[in-house]
Amino acid sequence: MPSILTTGFLYSQFIFRPAYPKGTLDGQTILITGANVGLGLEAARHVVRLGASRVILxxxxxxxxxxxxxxxxxxNSRPGVCEVWEVDLASYSSVLAFGDRISKLPRLDSAILNAGLATQTFELAEGYERTITVNVFGTLLMGLLLLPKLKATKADYPETHPHLTFVVSEVHRIPDFEEWKEDNILQILSDKNKAQMDIRYPLSKLLEVLVVLELAGRVRGSEVIVNMVNPGFCHSQLGREAGFAFGVMKFILARSTEVGSRTLLAGILTGLESHGSYMSDGLVENTGLSSFVRSSDGAKARTKVWNEVTTILEGARPGILQNI
Ligand SMILES: NC(=O)c1ccc[n+]([C@@H]2O[C@H](COP(=O)([O-])OP(=O)(O)OC[C@H]3O[C@@H](n4cnc5c(N)ncnc54)[C@H](OP(=O)(O)O)[C@@H]3O)[C@@H](O)[C@H]2O)c1
Known part of the structure; x- marks a missing residue:
């Protein structure tokens, strides 16, 4: 944690305020995952306030x-705008069913893939450590399933500019991720005897950053803007399993959930310049990516992780990569 307590981090937490979301989402259909609490709930509140016609939680x-x-x-005094759709990112069959339901929508203008898990308890889901399954496999699978509907929305409603926004974190800078040099990286990370669960959440966010960068490199921004947002350290339920020290740190440092949620809105309100980018405090800030991610080793790791993850996702839904 000390490595992120830089001047920039403290400036963001105490001084800088991400801009209050403005603009209009009139007529739009927006999906937000993990919208029952925390940043997702506050982001959904903004989306409804900005006039979206249909908001899927x-x-x-x-x-x-x-x-x-x-x-x-x-x-917001807007009854009937939100719909609650069930999805468990730890289960491929649940994500696939959700994606099939999305494909029947008349339109999908933007999606904020916000749901995420932080746990120090080792468990497997779909054969891999659960944090990685939820934050990486389930989240990327969802993104891939949404792409055809987002692209079709661009074709049918040229005035809209669909966004696929992933909620990542600055803690992706913490892990060393030496495992990237090995074969079968994800199997190694899912070995109970080797898994370092105290840094598992940051590692899962690093893996997420890598696959989102690769995905964005493969998607045309003119069709769907793929970006990622770092909300900063915020009050939410995320640290629910963490101990007293984390609670004290959160009490002192965290920004409110509403302020953090503004950065999620920035993800879907910022234009083509954000395609393939990392955003912090609501602004494109690729220098916020770790030096590893920006290095030549990071580029090699990104290719390896992408290949492993997508091979597994192809097993869950053969042909899924053709959605790109
Ligand atoms: N808070 C921060 O300081 C911070 C900083 C950087 C990044 N983030 C990121 O922000 C995002 C939102 O987190 P938050 O802080 O708002 O945390 P939160 O209050 O714990 O909300 C997380 C959401 O994800 C959902 N979720 C967890 N596992 C899921 C699964 N298997 N399937 C479907 N949904 C699942 C949770 O559902 P349940 O309520 O049912 O558990 C909840 O709705 C996460 O991606 C997190 O990594 C947070």
Whole structure:
């Protein structure tokens, strides 16, 4: 953690305020995953305030999603705008069913892939360590499934500019990720005897950054803007398993959930200049990517991780890469 306590980090947490989201999402259909609590819920509230016609809350807990829907609609006095759709990113069959449901929508203007897991408990899901399955496999699979509908929306409604926004984190800079040099990186990371669960969440975010960069390099920004946002250190349920020291640090340093959620909105409101970019505080800031990610080793690691992850996803849905 000390490595991220740079002047830039403290400046972001205490002084800089990401801009309050403005503009219009009139007529648009927007998906936000993990929208029952935390940053996703506050982002959904902004999306409804900005006039979106249809807001899909992708959640694994439908009851919590229904409560969030009520709260968001009441606070905006816009009943009936939100829909609660169930999805568990730890299960390929759930993500695939969700993607098939999305494909039947008349349009999808933007998606904020926000749902994420931070846990120090080792468990497997779909044969790999669960944090990686949720934050990397499930999230990328969802992104790939959404691409055809996002592209079709651009074709049908040329005035819109679809966005696929991934919520990552500056903690991607923490892990060393020496495993990238090995074969079968993801199998090694899913070995219970070797997994370093204390840095698993940051590592999962590093893997997510790598696959999003690769995806963005393969998607035409003129069709779908693919970007990633770092919300900063925010109050939310994310550290629910963390101990007292983390709670104290959060109390002192974290920005409010609403302020953090503005950065998610920036992801879907910023133009083509954000394609393939890392955004912090609502601004394109590729220098925020770790020196490893920007290095030649990082580029090699990115190719290896992409190949491994997409081989596994092709097993879950043969031909999925053709969606790009
Ligand atoms: N808070 C921060 O300081 C911070 C900083 C940088 C990045 N982020 C990123 O911001 C995003 C949102 O996190 P948050 O801080 O708002 O945390 P949060 O309050 O814990 O919200 C996480 C959301 O993800 C959902 N989720 C977890 N596992 C899931 C699964 N298997 N399938 C579907 N949904 C699942 C959670 O659902 P349940 O409620 O059912 O568990 C919840 O809705 C995450 O991607 C996180 O990595 C957060």
């Amino acid at each position: 992708g959640v694994r807990n439908v009851k919590a999603g229904e409560q969030a829907k009520q709260e968001i609609e009441n606070s």
